[in-house]
Amino acid sequence: MKIIVLLKMVPDVVEELEVAADGKTLDSEFLRLIANELDAQALEEALLLKEKYTGTVTVVSLDAPEVDDALFTALAKGADRAIKITGGDGALGTRAGAYLLAQALSTIQGLLPADLILTGAQAIDDLDGLTAPLISHLLRLPQLGIVTKVSVDTAAGVATVLREFPGGVRGEYEIKLPAVLGIQAAEKPPRYVPVAKVRAAMKSQVIHSVPAPMMADGGVALLQVAAMAKPEVTEHAQMLRGSPEEIADQLCEILAARGLV
């Protein structure tokens, strides 16, 4: 079975994010990037599927700071091939990123057809769209999102997947391969890989750098970020005072304003 994992680098929110001088983008000075959490789940699911059904896992990322660490870690965990698409604009939105990835998948030798293309169900910077549905549309493949379990009937060329619905309910679907899945959670938490293995991968394996394909259209701006700001954070709780009944009423108002009662 051939599996492709699309892994995106997103801002690491452990670091304090700052707004750049233009008032509408992130300041890059102290910005660090990390693999999108759900993409790491997608990678784990791919590795589990590979172990179960045999096959290959290829991880594809757009170039970004610290992407090499993420790709070598993926190789150390058991991915067979890592590809980095270079030369794209680092500040691409998800939409433009999906175009680049779709073109790259189609043009890089030996990638398509793949049985499964897995990526995270969403990412924390998906302001203008989600990768999985976009890629599925561009490659004309069926897609399901919020997936938490995948089993494959290789002979029949179908996968049975579970996707999450509200309230702990899950839906079971059968999807024809090749297909795109937006992964919410792998069946097991992403594995630990000893750092020594990552270091060994850095010495013995390579990341294939592939120049980004030329974008067909220069792209009309699909949206415009007019401003970006940090939401106000409370340094200290606003203290509510009064009798228990009075406080309970105040709390109810606060909850009602947020649709919680």
Add this chain to the structure above:
Amino acid sequence: MAGNVWVLAEQWRGQLSEITYEVLALGKELATALGCDLQAVLLGHNVKPLAASLGKADSVLCLDHSALATPVAEIFAHALTPIIRARSPQAILMPLTNVSLGVASLLAEELGIGCVNFCRDVRAVDGSLQTRSVLYGGKMEAIVKPAQRPAILGILPGVRPPDEGLAETVPPIEDVTVDVQESSSIRWKRYIEPEIGDVDISKQEVLVSVGRGLQSPDNVAVAAELAEALGGAVCGSRPVIDQGWLPLSRQVGKSGVVVKPKLYLAAGISGAPEHVEGMKNSELIIAINTDEQAPIFHVAQYGIAADVMDLLPALTEAVRSRKEVKSHA
């Protein structure tokens, strides 16, 4: 004609989602500001009776088809695309939930226009729309102006109180012919109900969390009552779990579960860093503790310096009576 504001009326398993009313409330505000009509778009199979509850909208477009019986983003997008082309709404508000996720992206791609996700709010400013969108797990907010029409906007839950989306009137309902086919590649099989077992606290929207300030394990029931009234679950900090007041699966913190509910009510928890690590990203944190200097008040938005046992019963009572009023309304 500038086109109307549309709201995708999300229904699932024959019931309208609460977020539908929240988004209708927002849609009404925008339609009024823009001087156009608000239309609700209801997709599904045998869902027409639900349209009567969408009276906040000026009219309802009902797209009924057997292929829409269960949510598949691609089929929903196929059903909507020609209708959007034909009727040119100026904005389409779509709930961002586990039911509808992915529809907005696909629709935008099919129509060749933009979409804006994670909207916490949308305003009409000088006749155009702008959103306030949450980015990077809530660490930033962006003011975004959609560049084309219709503006496809993915709306987060909680954008307006759901009550504001309710109306007594029955709206005019228009049946719209839907030209879609069952997907040849995706076949629906079945729903799997959650296993009866202990709740997964990482998936709860409301958590009432108890700490040593509760004094006695007998008082856990009082917290559980509040959790039930709020439609959530009870959990706790490590010392109470270690003392066996609650099972290990309910432990929040560094050595327990990391949670991000919409409401985290910390009752009698001092806020040791090991605990805070597991709940600091909750959307709303309310803390009750007798010690006004307790570190939990540095992560909470609202605090009450009181004995948990004085406050919880009063709060449970207030929540219940409010819900009763609502269900009678």
Add this chain to the structure above:
Amino acid sequence: MGTASHNIATQSKTLPCEMTLENLTEFPEGRRVLTCIQCGTCAGTCPYGELMQYPPRRIIGMLRAGELEKVFTSDSLLECVACYACTAKCPRGIDLTGVLLPLIKEQVLLHLPVMPAELQKALENKLRYGNPMGESPRKRAAWVKTAGVPVRILSEDPRPAEVLWYVECYTSYHPRGQDNARATARLLHALGIDFAILGNEEKCAGECGRLSWERGLYNTLMEYNMLVFAKYQFKMIVTSCPHAYDAFRYRYPIVGFNYRISPVPPFFAQYLPQLKSILKRNLNYTVTYHDSCCLGRHNNLYEEPRALLRAIPGVKLVEMVHNRVNTICCGGGGGGMWLDTYYKTKGIERLSERRVKEAIATGADVLAVACPYEVSRFEDALKVLGHEKKMIVRDITELLAEAIEV
């Protein structure tokens, strides 16, 4: 390298040959393992010895019989908290904690179907952020603003310093650790010592990586820290973390570390006459001192912490039943700091609770400690046992700073 490697530094020069289970006999301390007489003292002295399927004695037996695979596939060795009890008592002088057990534990962790989530997160955090709690490296020196005395950060003011104070993770980030950091800064200042810290350039020394065991992580942190040390000039390193002290003293020398190094308590003990003149406030505490495994059993630093405590006016020092070489581990070593839920799931008593019960039995009102892991572990254990009103936990530096008259 362009966009490459932030975290996983790979220096061009390779590390000296490391001991592995395969080449054990090429090292004198490895050969010593095979001199085991199977007396079982190790199992008897181990705080979890009765629970372990494979206590150290049996592991050596399995090693000799070529059956280590069985040990690897059992999770028995996760109960090892690297407390040096077996090492301290071994009649053959085998360094079980330092040499053999980490090599076994590495294999155990690699064979686990799923690594305990808490431990995995801590290890990943140490690699990415240089601290186990996953805090921003840019906030490592944030506590300095609240120190109340000047604390020089070398990247801002790189003049040579007498003392490089290696603050370490818990002391830098944990709110109770920061109390210790502030106290230490005040003491250094009051003694007129020319000191500086690395600030945000500092990363975890990695000792718990080695003992938990994560060799690659440890080596990565070691390479990084050595490069940072080389940037500055100082006469010695003083560290708030006994685990870091162990790392610097026993492990870093293989990559050329040859700085003078001291943990905080013996360092301050050198200044006792000066300290006594400023320790003016009568604290009126009955104090019992918990010997940390690294300072005590591993480095025989038993008397310096006690001397400091005795120098405080109004402190009455009482001993727990198990003290000095017989101390009971807080349970935080060898990765135990991040295995609390794992122990809980297995129904194993936490050592911090066992220890706190002994402390309570002394009737003392202060449990004094000298390792930053212990404050949160013991405070937590006091809460769990419902003793939080009877006893407080304080680092020795906090008590000293409290006794300095302002």
